[in-house]
Every structure is written in C-alpha cells, then in structure tokens.
Amino acid sequence: MGIERFVPIGALFACTRAADALVARDAAGSYCWADFTRAWAARAAQIAARPERRYLLATDHAYRFAVDWYALMVAGATAVVPPNHLPGTLAAAASWCEATLGLPVPGRPALPDPVAADELPEPRFAQARVELHTSGSTGEPKRIEKTLAMLADEVAMLEHLWGEDLGDAVVLGTVPHHHIYGLLFRVMWPLAAGRPFFALALPDPLDLAAEVMRSERAVLVSTPAHLGRLPELVELAQWRPRLARIYASGGPLAPASAHALRAELGAAPTEVLGSTETGGIAWRVRDGSATEDAWRALPGVRLNIDPAGALAVTSPYAGVTAQETGDAASWLDDGRFRLLGRLDRIVKIAGKRLALPEMERRLAEHESIAEVAVAALPGHPDRVGALLVLTATGKSTLARDGKAALMMAWRERLAEHFDAVLLPRRWRLVTQLPRDERGKLPAAAVEAALAGPEDAPLA
Template identity: 40%
Template sequence: MIALHALLAASAREAQTVVCIEGASVTRFATFQAQARAIAARLRERDARRIALWSEDPYVFACALFGVFAAGKVPVIPANATPGYLADLRDAYDAVLDDSEFAAWCADGAVAGSPSLEASESSEWFEAIDPQAPLTLFTSGSSGTPKPVHKTLAQFDAEVRTLEAEWGALLGDATVLASVPHHHIYGLLFRVFWPLAAGRPFDRATCADPAQLQSRIAQCGATVVVSTPAQLSRWPDLPGFATLAPVPRAFFSSGGPLSADAALRYAATFGDAPLEIYGSTETGGIAWRRQSETDAWMPMHGIAVRAGAALESGEFSESNEVNDAIHGGALEVRSPHLGHDDWHRTDDQAAFDEAGRFRLRGRLDRVLKLDGKRVSLGELESRLLLHPAIAEVRTAPLAGATRQRIGALVVLSVQGREILRREGRVALVKALRRHLAAYFDAVVLPRHWRIRRALPVDARGKIQARAVAQAFAAREEGFELLAEWDETDATHQADQPPALPARVFEMRVPLTLEHFAGHFPGLPILPGVVQVDWSLRFADEWVPGARALATIEQLKFMAPVPPGVVLKLVLRHDAPRRRIAFAWRFGERDCASGVIVYREPA
C-alpha cells in the first residue's frame, strides 16, 4: 500500500506496475505519474482554485484528479455533468475540467504521458501533495437536492487502508471490474483510490451485463466486481450469468441493501453472496455483510458503532412495534473515515445483537403521523420484507385530497410472481395488507400499491424518494400503471418448445382520460387507435426499436373499453421474427389483440 498523497512521488512504486487495462492494452504506473504531473503543470498556470472535474473514463479521471491535487487545487466532483446540474452547483466551483479539454491537451501533446517525464526536475514538489488536501463530493440524500460533502485525501487514505485490511488478501492480484461510475464515493473508492493505493489494476471499461463481464474476465483473468444492488439483482436473469468463468473472487455491492432473494441466488451460483458495504458519503464505509452467512452488519476493521440515545418524548408511536424501531435505535459511529474523533449520529435505526452486529430498521427521519397514529416507513418496509412474496420494497407518503396516505412500491419474489399469476393483483395486495395488519393499526397501512419489476434507481444506484412517489402518479398517457411483471409459463412441459417471453401490465383507465371526450357522447369508449398506440409504447420500452414499425398484423377489436376499468396488456416477444404480439382484456373480456412487426435496426 502507498499513501494516496505519495502516489506521484518518483520512486513510490515500480514503474512497470499495471495501473489499468483497456482491451488488450495496459497502462503502467510511470505513465500514470507522468500524465498526472503534466495535468498538474497545466493547472498551476491557472488562477481558478476549485476545479469541477468530469471524465467518463476512470483512468483519465484518476490522472486529472491527482493532477488537481498536485497543483494545489481543490477537486469538485459533481454527480453528473448535465448543464442543468452544473448550473445548480455554479457557486461550488471556479472552472470545469472535462473530457473535451483533456482531448485538446492530448492533441497538442501536453499530456502525452511519456514515461521520461517521470524524472523531470520538478518531481520533488509532486511528493508534497498535502495529506489534508480537500475534495468536495455531492450527495442528493433522499430529496434529490445536491448537497456538498467536504472530505480530505487523508480520510480517503484511511478508508482504503480499512478496505485493504478487510479484503486485501481475498482480492490479491485481481483486476477490478465495475458497473458503477467513479463520480460518487463508492465508485471513487473501489474503482480508483483503492486499486491505485494497493497497486491493483482496474479495468477502464464499464460492465453493464454478464456478457460484458465475461468478455473482460476472459481478458483479465482473476477479477473482482464492483456493482450496486439494482444491477446485481438484474444480472441473474440475463444470459451468461451462471457461466462466468473464472468466477470473480468477490462481488461488492453498495448504495442500498441487496435483497435476500438476489443474495442467495449468487450464493447458489458462485458459492458466496456478494459482499455488501453499508455507509454514506458523509461517513464513508461503516460495516459489511454477506447474506449467505448472516443478514446482520459487521463493523469494518477499526470502526466503532453503538446505539444512540432515545428520541425525545412525544415522538413515540401508539404501536409497540414502532416504538421498538424508533426508541433508542439511532446508529452512532466513530471512524477514521470521518476526519474527527467524535461520535457521529446517523439517521438510521439499528438493533444490535450480542455479537456486536446490527440490523438496520429504517430511517429515523421517516416517521409519519396519520390520523393521530405514528408510523415508521422503515418499519413498514422491514415487516413487508418478511412476507415471502416481497423481494424489495419502498414506501412513500402521498398527499391526498383530504389526508396523507402511504404508498407501497414493491418488487415481487419468485413466489410473489407465482401468487400474482395464480390469484391476481387484488388478492395479492389483500394478503400483504393482512400481513401488515398483524403489526400496525389499520389507519397507517399503505392504501396505494404499485408492483414493478425493479425499484427506480439513479446512476449511482440510489433510490430517490421523489422517484418512488412518481410511481403513484399518472403516466403522461393519462393512465395509472398499477403493476408490471415478467411472466413465465409455469405449466411448460419438457417435451414442448418454450413459451415466448412475456411482459404483463395492469393499468387503471380514469374517467377523465382525454380520449373519451367525444368518443362517443353519452357512451364513452376508449378508441382502438389508443390501444394500439399504448401497445407500441410499452413494446418499445421493453424492446428498444419496436416503434420502428413495419406493419401491424392480425388486428382485432372484440369488445369496447369503458372508462374507469382496470386493463391488462400482455406482450409476447418473438425476437428471431421481430414480432411482438399484444392482447388487451378487462375482467374476463378480451377487447383487442394484434401483432407488431418491427424493422431491423439500421
């Protein structure tokens, strides 16, 4: 391990050590040092002190980051580089350094990266990067508003040493593959800082699916994978997942809890569940777990945790279960990652066991009062996760016409999808409400339910409260999407060809839908062309390019659709023939069907 502030020292590490891999080519440590120094030399000529730094390439980003440090400037790392987002942060930086400027510098030879620059006469001042050099990251928390978090290079150095103490022996010489961006603390630590400090190569490519993973594994050999719960939960259903070889030495996950269902699928396939990291931008890493061993969190090496004091009187729910969840459960942490020696109180509830491990029980700032009853949204979610039909869940307060209610956005387990297929959405929701009624007063139970294939996440794998609430609003087409799921043929026989992949949607068609106006006076019905348009929209969301329509075949309208009904749409995709069959029904009535035939990509 080399301290992060010493990485640009001329003799810090063997010059031929591989820093990163790009396809079949590698970049070595001497080149990294030279390019970072060249960027620093350019930046020293500028007056701007706070540099907003952006590059899609993790290696270019790493060179620029250490160049900014070496020039005595302050790196400011936005979560994305969209004009609107950067405009929101305009008071946080003095200049922007991005891929367009890096390209210009490379074109004029300013950062060509000749290893001969390693011995430049100014190498001594590169050894003097201040260990306390500041860096600014941004976190959106749960509100979506960018919030600056100021840290130091010394804090990151302490954290990479913690990671190496925990898992350095497991990783060994493995190459770091990642599906996460490097513009937030998790990706920055695991994809840039830790590999650089440990002398472990990282891959410049971003792996989005098992096929890309396998391609990079074939090139790199021994690997570890850095990902998020949203991505890890999706991969087991994609082709090639179970045949990854050689198996990565570890899968890392952070940004939220990985569902037990997903964790156990990894354990069944590869022998171990992913290593989950719990922490935040403010605190850095706090604890870890592997759900093939336990669902409790173990504090990381050198991290102290404890349960904080109780909430103030008057904050207790009438429900004893909620009292247990919010009374005396604030997790407090003392860590070298914090940059001070005091205890830091988090907003997470935690329950400790005799071994010093803890289980999270929701957020302290997510306690609502409904009709005089207090309820913790985190506790609602924890109880829902105990039901075998639920894989993931998020709840949100929803403003109604007369009072506030709670909405539950759920992702079903395999068992839940089977219940949905066999008994229907209404029966499933009733079963979930009965399950919650054993723990909570009826007035605080979720009144609105939405079923989705996955929870909405941003680029950092975070689930934003605003995105959860949006799931309960009407779509732009005017209907409310109540449920969507992928359907399998549970009755398929081994001697029969497999059924076509199917996706199912349920939606409520409101009385006020604009398409009913004038169609027809006194007897409104949904126009057939609207059903075709909605079919195309959903088909294109499932199969990108499906709206490149060649023709629609076998179009039939069997029954009119009145206002206020719940419609079901079933799509079946015949990929080799570029055909998507659609069928609409409400209740027991078939109302429309047809086949979308789409063109080959240009």
C-alpha cells in the same frame, strides 16, 4: 505475477512499480504504470504553475479521471467532483470552480493537454481536497469536502481488511466513479494496491459478463439494484471460479437477491454501509444465519446508539466529530448491530406511528416480493402506498390468480404485525424500483411512481 505491495496514496508519486505494470484497461487498450506516471506528472506540473486552485473534474473514463485527480492532489488543489454529468449539474458545479478538467462546460476555462514535465512539483498533499456531493435521496444534494488524508486512510483500511483475498484481481464496476463508493472502490483503492481496473462503468449485464469472462480473476463493485437483476440475465455459475468478491453499496441488498447470488457463486456479496458524509461505516455478508442481517463496524469506526435508538458515527475517514446517520439501530450481544430504518421515515396515520422500513421488511419476507418501497401517498399523507417488484413466484401467481389474490395475501401478512388502518391503500406493481445511479431511492421518485396511473407491464 502478483501485485506489488500496497503503496499509500500519498506515496504513489515516488513509487517504483514496474513500468509495464497494468493500471487500467478499456475496450480500446490498456494503460501501464509508465503511462500513468507520465500523464499525472505533466498535468501536475501544469496545475502547479497556474493560479487556479478549484477545478471541476468530470469525465466518464475512470483512468483519465485518475490521472487528473492525482495531479490535482500532488499540486495541492481541490477536485470538485459533480454528482452527475448532466449539463445543468456541470454548469452549477462549474460556477464555484475556477477551471475545468475533462468534460467541457460552456463559459468556463478548460485546461489544454499538458506537455511533458521537466521536473515534478513538490507535492502539496496537505492542501489537497476532494469535494463530493451527497445523493440528495432525502433532499437537496450537499457539498462535502474531504481531505486527501481522510480518503487515503480509508483506502488503507480497505486493503488491510480485504486486500489479501483480492490479490491481483481486476476491478470491474457497474457504478460511476464520481460518488464516494465508486471513487474509493473503483479508482483510489486499485491505484494504491497496484490492482488493475476497468476504466468504464459496466451497467449492462452482458457487457459486464464479457469482462468477467475475459478476466482470470475479478472484483465486482456494484449496487443492490444491479445485483438483483443478474441471476435472471447472465449465467452466474460461469463466474464462480473467476470472482474474488462482489461488493454492494447504495442501499440494502434484498435477502432473496443475496441468497440467489450465494447459491450461484458460493458466497453472498459483501455489503458496505456508508455515506458521503461519514465514509464507510460497517459491512456484512448474508450467510443464511438468524443474524445475517447484522452489521459489523469497519476498522477504526466507533459507533454509538443513543437512548432514542439513533445511530451516530465517529470515524477517522470523516474527521473527529460524531455524526448522526439519521438511522435507528439496536445492538446485538456480539457487538454487531441491526439497522431499524430511517428515523425520518416514521409517519403518523390515524394517530398511530408507522415505521415505513418495518413495513417494507415484513413485505419483503413474502415469497412473491423481490423488492418493495412504502411511502405516504402524494396528496394523502394519512395513507401509504407500496411499490412492488415481483419474484418469479409472484409473477406466476399474478398470471394464475390475478392481482387481487396477491393483495389479499400481502394484507394478511401485514395484518399479523400492523393495525388495519396502517395498511397500504395503493399497491403499484413495477418492473424495478426507481433507483438512481447510486442505487438509492429518492423520495420524490417513489412518490411519483405511486402517483402513476397504471401498473407497469410485467411480462
């Protein structure tokens, strides 16, 4: 049976979906619409009767998160969603909350399980808020408050853009739901669209493969870091008739990874550009064309590139004020745009300006390199180093000719585009880049890896 029509987030409380309609599943069982309605209604009535308005919401189980999140929205409260579930992070986030839901936090009151609601509270969606956190990849994480209307409008846009293609496919994800990408794509959008979702993140490729094969049709919500490893670890050809679409966000998908996935699955992942502050900005699918790296703005998003090349976003999913992204960009004639790297990732070496993203792009074009990160060397801001993940070709060359031969080839490639004084002074081979759970590369993690004493074993 196909899914029921899309229902806006704010109308779910009065939705008349079939009681047995599947909402979510996990390894132990499944949860239907009647289960979901009873659970959020009881929790919403409990919250509405209490004085606390700010709740820390932290659980690894996306269905339980969805229940408590929707209850908070109906009750007009604020859901404070921490960036991770480490004890120190939970304690810090709980310090600016009045109560907790989900994981316990010492010293903070936790709500008991609610009793069944005799009647539903009057919805207070206008007062509802979700407080999220930025990744902190370029500094300390920041708290970002979203209204329910902002999030609901973005969900409606996603369904308008891709809903027909997805149908009733079950939503699987390798990403957590406590970041904006996972919250929208793994929880809110499936709920509004009547599309079932798997309640646990599936970072292990074998667990993910089992759930894909268990599903008639599936949607995968992932990151470039996870997707880049899949072709070597699972039989992707078996997924081809089952996958409706793959989404990738959290960083750029390496061209080699996109092309490998396209060869196995018939289409490259749909990459989504965005941030906690701006919401979704743009999307692309690499198709092998000369302009496959170009991005197209999402519906409703207005973009501006100033004379200095800085990209700014005005979006209904983030309020009405234009926001600087910190990215350099340039227009294509057809209205799409190319990203040219972070404006804060330009360094000066021997008086010459070096755009680190441009050097990364040139290195990534070499057949031996799967992924690369370039950064100033710790303690030596006038020198740069490169972290490199090798392709199968690169590993073969390393085994046959040694690292010196690879470094010579990389220097020759870069020398076609950069002055010799700008070339990396350190080449560190790693099995994977030090990405966080969002797929982002924290600057401190890159610097720490470059400061390490040895190359990683690559066998």
